[in-house]
Amino acid sequence: MTEESFTTKMRKATREIHSISDSLVNAKLAFALSDDDVWTEGLLIFYEIFRYLEQALDRHRNSPLARLDLEALRRTEAFEKDLSFYLGSDWKSSYVVGDAVAAYLLHLRKVESADPVMLSAYVYHLYMGLLSGGQVLGHKRRLLARLPFAGAAREGGDAVTSFGDAPIPRLKCEMKAAMNALAGDLDEAARQMLLEESKTVFARNNEVIRSVKGGTHVVLTKMLILVIPVSVALMLFALLVFYKK
Structure with missing residues (x-):
């Protein structure tokens, strides 16, 4: 019998809380399909989180965490491009990080300080989320923006969900393979810690999603x-x- 991959174990471990996240996204961020204000608020929230994780990838180039630093996946510049589209080029001058995001970032700093490899749970789930549900949201927004009476949504500002010529299925397969390889180099105790941290990823995501006021x-x-x-x-x-x- 073939042993389960670690990413399969991650999916099973987070199934229940992942379902809660899906419900929250459907109930709240789905408004972002036709409203630029809600979409932009979501961009601001996850910009800070992706930026932190990508800076951590730079800080730990010689760590197993670097296995997940895949070409074409980095999103910081794409977030900044989209935010400039919606808020203007000087958006950083008046931007203040919200309480929920600040708490998330504080947690990430604590995780990194204790063991940078545990950040791989965040890198994996957030990128896979962008390659899955994020693609659906981006596609629907682009379709709605072309319809009359679609609301406030404008066409454009979709760099975050665009990965150029890189096929999404290939990127997802590469990320899964990288995560499985990383986990394969860890002992059982570390793998169990990663599974528990995976649950925290979705709990933290749920908190920041709830903070979206739009x-x-x-x-x-x-x-x-x-x-x-x-x-x-x-x-x-x-x-x-x-x-x-």
């Missing part, structure tokens, strides 16, 4: 978009009935 006005806008045509139809119906009398 969305309420989007719900109201969507309700108005639905209510106004219905109201107009009722008014026309009433006028027709009146003139028939």
Whole structure:
């Protein structure tokens, strides 16, 4: 019987909390499909996290963590390009890191200080998330931006979810292979720690997703978009009935 890969064990270990994350994304960040404010807030949140992780990859080039530093995956510049598209080139001058993100970054610093290899759980899950669900969100936004009455979404500003000519399935396979190779060099105790840290990745992600304040006005806008045509139809119906009398 073939032994399970470590990435399969990671998926199984995080299945329950991953489902919670999916529900949160569907319920909240899904508003980002048609609203630039919500999308931009999400970009700001995960920009800080990806930037920290990529700086950590630079700091630990001689560590097993470097196995996950794959060509074409780095996203810091892509985040900055998208944020400049939505907020203007001087967006950094007035940007302040939110409390939830600051807490996330503090946790990452503690993890790195204790054992940089444990950051591989964050690198793996966040990049795989961008290569999976992130692709779906990006694709849907691009489609909606081309439709009339799509809301505030604009076409463009999608560098974060674009990986050029690199096929997404290949990048995902390479990341899985790199993670399995990294885990293969660890002892059983370290592998178990990585599985536990994987659960923390999703718990931390859930906290920052909940901190996204945008969305309420989007719900109201969507309700108005639905209510106004219905109201107009009722008014026309009433006028027709009146003139028939």
